[in-house]
Amino acid sequence: MKLSYYPGCTLKTSAKNLEKSAFAIMEKLGHEMVEMEDWTCCGVVSSLTDDDLMHHLAPLRNLIHVEDAGDEQVITLCDMCYNTLKQTNLRVKEKPDDLETLNLFMDRENDYKGTVKVVHFLEFLRDEVGFDVLKKMVKNPLKGVKIMPYYGCMLLRPREVAIDDAEEPTILKDLLNALGAEVIDNPFKIECCGSYHTIQQKELVMNRAYRITNFAIERGSDAIVLSCPLCRFNLDVRGKEAEKIYKSYKQVPVYYYTQLIAVALGLDPEYCGFDDHAVDPTLLLKKKGVFEK
Amino acid sequence: MTKKLEGNVDIEALKLKKGDLVKEVEELCGENLFGCYQCGTCSAGCPFIEDMDLSPDEVIRYIILDRKEVLNSKTIWLCASCFTCAERCPRDINITKIMEALRQIILRKKIDRTDLTEITKDEKETIPQLAFVSLFRKNIG
Numbered sequence: 001m002k003l004s005y006y007p008g009c010t011l012k013t014s015a016k017n018l019e020k021s022a023f024a025i026m027e028k029l030g031h032e033m034v035e036m037e038d039w040t041c042c043g044v045v046s047s048l049t050d051d052d053l054m055h056h057l058a059p060l061r062n063l064i065h066v067e068d069a070g071d072e073q074v075i076t077l078c079d080m081c082y083n084t085l086k087q088t089n090l091r092v093k094e095k096p097d098d099l100e101t102l103n104l105f106m107d108r109e110n111d112y113k114g115t116v117k118v119v120h121f122l123e124f125l126r127d128e129v130g131f132d133v134l135k136k137m138v139k140n141p142l143k144g145v146k147i148m149p150y151y152g153c154m155l156l157r158p159r160e161v162a163i164d165d166a167e168e169p170t171i172l173k174d175l176l177n178a179l180g181a182e183v184i185d186n187p188f189k190i191e192c193c194g195s196y197h198t199i200q201q202k203e204l205v206m207n208r209a210y211r212i213t214n215f216a217i218e219r220g221s222d223a224i225v226l227s228c229p230l231c232r233f234n235l236d237v238r239g240k241e242a243e244k245i246y247k248s249y250k251q252v253p254v255y256y257y258t259q260l261i262a263v264a265l266g267l268d269p270e271y272c273g274f275d276d277h278a279v280d281p282t283l284l285l286k287k288k289g290v291f292e293k
Numbered sequence: 294m295t296k297k298l299e300g301n302v303d304i305e306a307l308k309l310k311k312g313d314l315v316k317e318v319e320e321l322c323g324e325n326l327f328g329c330y331q332c333g334t335c336s337a338g339c340p341f342i343e344d345m346d347l348s349p350d351e352v353i354r355y356i357i358l359d360r361k362e363v364l365n366s367k368t369i370w371l372c373a374s375c376f377t378c379a380e381r382c383p384r385d386i387n388i389t390k391i392m393e394a395l396r397q398i399i400l401r402k403k404i405d406r407t408d409l410t411e412i413t414k415d416e417k418e419t420i421p422q423l424a425f426v427s428l429f430r431k432n433i434g
């Protein structure tokens with residue numbers, strides 16, 4: 001079965017490695033994931049004022065394109081796209097009047113019938129593939145690598161769109177276990193990394209990154225795993241910059257879960273785009289002997 | 294208790310009627326602010342609390358008391374819509390939406406918080422795209 005994929009702009013620019021590793025995994029699993037046609041930016045953040053229907057237009061237009069292509073679900077890789085598309089999808093299902101209004105604005109598109117399911121890639125791997133299946137395919141177990149899962153916000157909140165428990169999520173932990181890594185827990189795993197403040201309030205985000213990661217380091221973590229391109233930038237790049245403020249602090253590598261899966265499945269590291277990180281993610285994997293098997 | 298708030302919004306110019314702030318906020322976000330019993334759960338879990346001049350529960354009290362200087366608090370711009378407070382409020386009040394309503398009251402009067410010319414070329418080339426779209430959505434009307 002062909003699976004429809006919605007990339008969003010960040011996956012096409014600063015998070016190409018997330019996309020590339022995800023596609024490599026899907027190929028290995030024997031699934032055909034195809035980029036949907038005619039997508040546009042979803043607007044990243046969901047409309048939070050009740051009268052602001054305008055900002056639901058972009059997400060809805062994308063959902064209509066999926067529906068018109070005959071697909072029942074659309075897979076996203078970016079946490080923020082996932083959240084935004086799903087919130088709009090919910091809103092139009094809960095408020096048919098709003099959907100009617102929004103449909104009026106669609107010139108080229110058909111009316112939305114509400115048949116599309118928005119699915120995060122991580123959720124797809126858990127529910128459609130199964131972590132136990134991944135586990136059986138592992139060639140290079142991440143043995144002895146201590147990793148802290150970091151969830152951030154958009155996979156967990158608001159509750160209506162969450163892919164896991166909002167306070168005690170386990171999806172990344174379960175995945176890491178399947179890949180053979182050692183999981184380090186950290187109460188900061190569900191706290192916001194500072195998000196878009198990374199543009200105008202860098203120090204604030206450096207501080208967030210330091211607080212989140214340092215706690216993990218103190219508990220013995222060698223690395224962090226996460227899913228959102230903005231979280232990656234904030235924890236990796238701003239975290240690295242925080243070394244200048246906190247003298248004894250040493251930034252650990254930050255991985256996308258897709259990169260760790262690709263490595264564990266023995267796929268060519270080329271697919272992981274490790275060059276695009278502030279802290280070289282390959283050193284730890286070499287040190288722990290994951291790569292050399 | 295009066296706090297000095299940093300903002301630069303001329304509250305008079307917003308032309309909000311006396312006693313209207315809570316109505317305006319409730320209309321924008323659909324939340325019932327009077328349901329808040331000031332337990333402080335929202336503030337306790339907010340990741341930006343240390344940098345805020347008003348805590349989220351204070352923001353709610355200010356709105357109810359029609360203290361329009363809340364529109365000049367740092368807090369409403371620091372809030373990054375992480376939904377933690379909304380998730381945890383025992384009264385099921387969506388504070389995330391209340392913060393957005395306050396920002397919108399200002400932005401809809403064509404007062405922007407972010408000056409695009411301040412963003413450098415280097416920042417544009419290195420920071421992920423979704424950060425910019427979020428920032429513009431949150432800080433520009």
Ligand code: SF4
Pocket residue numbers: 007008009010011040041042043044045078080081084422423426
């Ligand atoms: S949320 Fe981000 S990555 Fe997704 S489409 Fe919008 S700007 Fe692009």
Ligand code: SF4
Pocket residue numbers: 079080151152153154155191192193194195196228230231373375
């Ligand atoms: S932690 Fe920050 S970047 Fe990550 S999902 Fe939350 S708001 Fe977005």
Ligand code: SF4
Pocket residue numbers: 328329330331332333334335336349350353381382383384385386388
């Ligand atoms: S958590 Fe809810 S009830 Fe408690 S202070 Fe905050 S808004 Fe009010």
Ligand code: SF4
Pocket residue numbers: 335338339340341349371372373374375376377378379388389392
């Ligand atoms: S949504 Fe805003 S106010 Fe609420 S916890 Fe997050 S940053 Fe704080």
